[in-house]
Amino acid sequence: xxxxxxxxxxxxxxxxxxxxxxxxxxxxxxxxxxxxxxxxxxxxxxxxxxxxxxxxxxxxxxxxxxxxxxxxxxxxxxxxxxxxxxxxxxxxxxxxxxxxxxxxxxxxxxxxxxxxxxxxxxxxxxxxxxxxxxxxxxxxxxxxxxxxxxxxxxxxxxxxxxxxxxxxxxxxxxxxxxxxxxxxxxxxxxxxxxxxxxxxxxxxxxxxxxxxxxxxxxxxxxxxxxxxxxxxxxxxxxxxxxxxxxxxxxxxxxxxxxxxxxxxxxxxxxxxxxxxxxxxxxxxxxxxxxxxxxxxxxxxxxxxxxxxxxxxxxxxxxxxxxxxxxxxxxxxxxxxxxxxxxxxxxxxxxxxxxxxxxxxxxxxxxxxxxxxxxxxxxxxxxxxxxxxxxxxxxxxxxxxxxxxxxxxxxxxxxxxxxxxxxxxxxxxxxxxxxxxxxxxxxxxxxxxxxxxx
Amino acid sequence: xxxxxxxxxxxxxxxxxxxxxxxxxxxxxxxxxxxxxxxxxxxxxxxxxxxxxxxxxxxxxxxxxxxxxxxxxxxxxxxxxxxxxxxxxxxxxxxxxxxxxxxxxxxxxxxxxxxxxxxxxxxxxxxxxxxxxxxxxxxxxxxxxxxxxxxxxxxxxxxxxxxxxxxxxxxxxxxxxxxxxxxxxxxxxxxxxxxxxxxxxxxxxxxxxxxxxxxxxxxxxxxxxxxxxxxxxxxxxxxxxxxxxxxxxxxxxxxxxxxxxxxxxxxxxxxxxxxxxxxxxxxxxxxxxxxxxxxxxxxxxxxxxxxxxxxxxxxxxxxxxxxxxxxxxxxxxxxxxxxxxxxxxxxxxxxxxxxxxxxxxxxxxxxxxxxxxxxxxxxxxxxxxxxxxxxxxxxxxxxxxxxxxxxxxxxxxxxxxxxxxxxxxxxxxxxxxxxx
Numbered sequence: 086x087x088x089x090x091x092x093x094x095x096x097x098x099x100x101x102x103x104x105x106x107x108x109x110x111x112x113x114x115x116x117x118x119x120x121x122x123x124x125x126x127x128x129x130x131x132x133x134x135x136x137x138x139x140x141x142x143x144x145x146x147x148x149x150x151x152x153x154x155x156x157x158x159x160x161x162x163x164x165x166x167x168x169x170x171x172x173x174x175x176x177x178x179x180x181x182x183x184x185x186x187x188x189x190x191x192x193x194x195x196x197x198x199x200x201x202x203x204x205x206x207x208x209x210x211x212x213x214x215x216x217x218x219x220x221x222x223x224x225x226x227x228x229x230x231x232x233x234x235x236x237x238x239x240x241x242x243x244x245x246x247x248x249x250x251x252x253x254x255x256x257x258x259x260x261x262x263x264x265x266x267x268x269x270x271x272x273x274x275x276x277x278x279x280x281x282x283x284x285x286x287x288x289x290x291x292x293x294x295x296x297x298x299x300x301x302x303x304x305x306x307x308x309x310x311x312x313x314x315x316x317x318x319x320x321x322x323x324x325x326x327x328x329x330x331x332x333x334x335x336x337x338x339x340x341x342x343x344x345x346x347x348x349x350x351x352x353x354x355x356x357x358x359x360x361x362x363x364x365x366x367x368x369x370x371x372x373x374x375x376x377x378x379x380x381x382x383x384x385x386x387x388x389x390x391x392x393x394x395x396x397x398x399x400x401x402x403x404x405x406x407x408x409x410x411x412x413x414x415x416x417x418x419x420x421x422x423x424x425x426x427x428x429x430x431x432x433x434x435x436x437x438x439x440x441x442x443x444x445x446x447x448x449x450x451x452x453x454x455x456x457x458x459x460x461x462x463x464x465x466x467x468x469x470x471x472x473x474x475x476x477x478x479x480x481x482x483x484x485x486x487x488x489x490x491x492x493x494x495x496x497x498x499x500x501x502x503x504x505x506x507x508x509x510x511x512x513x514x515x516x517x518x519x520x521x522x523x524x525x526x527x528x529x530x531x532x533x534x535x536x537x538x
Numbered sequence: 539x540x541x542x543x544x545x546x547x548x549x550x551x552x553x554x555x556x557x558x559x560x561x562x563x564x565x566x567x568x569x570x571x572x573x574x575x576x577x578x579x580x581x582x583x584x585x586x587x588x589x590x591x592x593x594x595x596x597x598x599x600x601x602x603x604x605x606x607x608x609x610x611x612x613x614x615x616x617x618x619x620x621x622x623x624x625x626x627x628x629x630x631x632x633x634x635x636x637x638x639x640x641x642x643x644x645x646x647x648x649x650x651x652x653x654x655x656x657x658x659x660x661x662x663x664x665x666x667x668x669x670x671x672x673x674x675x676x677x678x679x680x681x682x683x684x685x686x687x688x689x690x691x692x693x694x695x696x697x698x699x700x701x702x703x704x705x706x707x708x709x710x711x712x713x714x715x716x717x718x719x720x721x722x723x724x725x726x727x728x729x730x731x732x733x734x735x736x737x738x739x740x741x742x743x744x745x746x747x748x749x750x751x752x753x754x755x756x757x758x759x760x761x762x763x764x765x766x767x768x769x770x771x772x773x774x775x776x777x778x779x780x781x782x783x784x785x786x787x788x789x790x791x792x793x794x795x796x797x798x799x800x801x802x803x804x805x806x807x808x809x810x811x812x813x814x815x816x817x818x819x820x821x822x823x824x825x826x827x828x829x830x831x832x833x834x835x836x837x838x839x840x841x842x843x844x845x846x847x848x849x850x851x852x853x854x855x856x857x858x859x860x861x862x863x864x865x866x867x868x869x870x871x872x873x874x875x876x877x878x879x880x881x882x883x884x885x886x887x888x889x890x891x892x893x894x895x896x897x898x899x900x901x902x903x904x905x906x907x908x909x910x911x912x913x914x915x916x917x918x919x920x921x922x923x924x925x926x927x928x929x930x931x932x933x934x935x936x937x938x939x940x941x942x943x944x945x946x947x948x949x950x951x952x953x954x955x956x957x958x959x960x961x962x963x964x965x966x967x968x969x970x971x972x973x974x
Binding site: 095097098099100101103104125128161170176179180182199223229233234237241342343344345375376382386387389390392414443444447448450451454455459461 | 672
């Protein structure tokens with residue numbers, strides 16, 4: 086492969102300074118943290134309210150996940166003052182539509198809105214936080230739809246693969262649950278949601294982020310006026326500590342007739358607060374984190390095995406993960422896993438080049454700048470960072486840390502986190518066609534669980 | 539016109555010029571963040587594919603990332619990403635686009651890369667075979683190995699339309715893909731990738747005069763070629779109900795798509811705007827007509843959505859196109875029951891209209907969504923480029939919020955009258971072996 090004559094490729098100009106967001110922070114007497122970031126751009130405000138929502142322990146994790154997922158839809162079903170339609174209309178008047186989502190760590194209310202609607206939208210949010218009614222009949226309808234949606238999601242091979250990997254890594258820890266159990270969902274009733282709301286939808290530990298066309302003082306006043314009455318008492322619940330099981334060999338989830346196999350590898354990665362993170366992040370990038378990576382060049386652009394092989398570091402509150410994913414044609418399953426493992430071994434044992442490191446570093450810095458260059462992107466990023474206890478200027482210090490990473494540090498991080506030995510393997514595919522060749526790469530355990538494909 | 543609409547129109551002025559080789563250039567400066575977006579839109583999409591070459595527009599899009607006269611394989615990605623930028627391309631019904639979002643200091647590099655492949659992409663046997671394999675994996679991921687894969691965009695047009703241009707599989711059959719040759723690709727490039735058949739749109743942190751110079755330096759030398767005439771893709775309006783049932787062996791719960799022909803998105807734009815808002819009245823959010831009826835009232839559906847344009851963007855398509863209502867419903871609910879309720883709700887709007895307050899709310903929501911999309915430099919640049927290519931006026935993208943805010947309840951009522959149950963195209967997706 087020859088590079089173009091360097092004279093023809095235009096050099097990069099001088100980088101222009103990134104605007105630094107001004108973050109105004111207050112804490113209400115009820116414990117709610119309020120973070121306001123005025124920003125030039127379109128006349129909109131982005132709202133994110135993040136509420137800690139982890140399962141307290143493994144024993145109740147399944148029920149908690151089921152109830153939490155129903156609650157995230159049912160909280161919008163009405164209050165003493167307004168029914169569901171009227172709430173949606175009140176929001177829509179200001180360009181808003183609340184989305185409410187849960188995962189194993191938190192419950193998040195989010196919307197965009199026209200700037201003039203800040204006070205009335207906050208009032209609707211407050212009304213839901215303090216007075217969601219969970220009308221029994223409508224809760225039943227919401228629950229039944231959710232159970233149907235879960236059944237549909239469980240037929241998706243990517244969902245089957247993600248669930249199998251989480252279960253294999255985490256066993257009985259709440260993080261093993263990627264999608265609530267449909268039977269547990271079907272058992273949810275309105276009184277349980279009212280109780281869950283009372284016990285867990287609390288201002289303590291919660292963070293409200295507003296980004297965009299806002300005046301910080303006026304916004305903080307509007308928040309204080311609307312949300313002062315949200316007073317539920319209690320402490321935020323953190324997820325229990327994680328122990329990875331690290332089982333050896335390959336779990337093969339049988340999906341008879343599948344035309345593709347879904348390869349998934351996962352293992353521990355440094356947390357956002359860990360000093361290893363910058364180097365590990367760059368190692369994951371060079372391995373398979375972007376198009377210019379080794380894995381993409383190998384199994385896509387040279388061998389044509391896969392459309393979008395990828396790797397990434399994913400953060401949850403109590404565990405961070407290095408993950409590798411590739412969906413490959415059934416007939417090349419063994420060779421594709423071989424190349425995936427080969428590239429992991431190579432990066433774990435031999436140094437990356439300075440050019441690879443510089444390219445990955447510039448890409449990470451550039452894509453961080455792009456992803457926080459919109460109201461919505463900055464609001465979601467800040468909400469996630471503050472929610473795990475990081476300061477708002479983490480973005481800036483993390484950039485500095487990335488700048489300083491050396492080839493040696495990347496190799497140390499790769500040896501620790503990217504070595505094939507450190508990773509748990511799951512393949513979803515047609516066992517009758519792929520089990521034998523996967524057996525050449527490690528002991529294979531076949532499990533059911535994949536629907537007939 | 540609302541305040542925000544006015545502001546958006548004024549805040550993003552558009553400059554344009556045309557090179558001697560025919561390339562249309564649109565510049566949309568905005569110096570608030572040090573980011574630029576570069577996009578090239580070629581006026582060729584899935585609807586232009588010849589018979590026997592289904593999926594070729596998309597396969598060719600992949601070939602444009604395989605290097606060019608002065609750029610080795612993988613180097614395109616490296617040169618963009620090592621500058622801190624991101625890139626992609628996508629194939630649509632009426633165009634194929636390529637784009638980068640980068641730190642402002644990488645602007646000239648992106649222009650070099652786009653000009654180099656506009657002049658001479660590396661169309662080789664080895665690259666073609668490799669990308670045929672990659673595209674087949676893409677189709678397996680998104681269609682063959684995925685429940686509801688490509689529903690309904692691959693199947694509904696076959697029911698709704700007549701011509702090959704409008705009905706064929708735009709992802710392509712494996713037979714057509716595998717039989718593609720280097721000569722096919724070279725011919726396709728010469729015919730459709732002429733500079734005069736493209737729009738270059740650059741948005742973000744740029745100086746207009748300086749950027750014009752850079753554009754002339756890199757794109758000026760690309761030789762002019764003949765530009766193919768725009769093929770007509772309109773069709774006579776249907777006069778009957780057409781329907782089909784497709785079995786999907788990967789699904790457990792059925793789904794349903796209803797499609798109606800809508801006014802010409804370009805030639806009859808004002809009428810078309812009424813249809814665009816009708817889709818929002820029908821399905822956007824908990825206050826919408828079909829959410830209230832199907833989800834919360836009848837409880838006959840799991841999820842519903844209505845949208846205009848095959849891929850959900852009403853402003854980047856030419857005639858003929860559809861308003862599609864898509865519903866996932868439990869296996870125990872017959873499709874006819876859902877269909878009847880949808881027709882009833884549309885009939886209610888056709889007869890009684892929408893009240894001004896309801897429409898005002900929907901317009902506020904639509905405005906917020908348009909603003910949100912245009913908050914990203916890349917999103918805004920792509921909207922400008924599509925408006926220039928499809929509507930001949932990039933400025934239209936900045937005016938949409940205001941144009942939609944001016945639509946009257948009567949226009950939405952008229953749009954509902956156009957969704958005649960007697961001319962609907964219906965597609966039922968059922969679990970293989972009958973509903974379980």
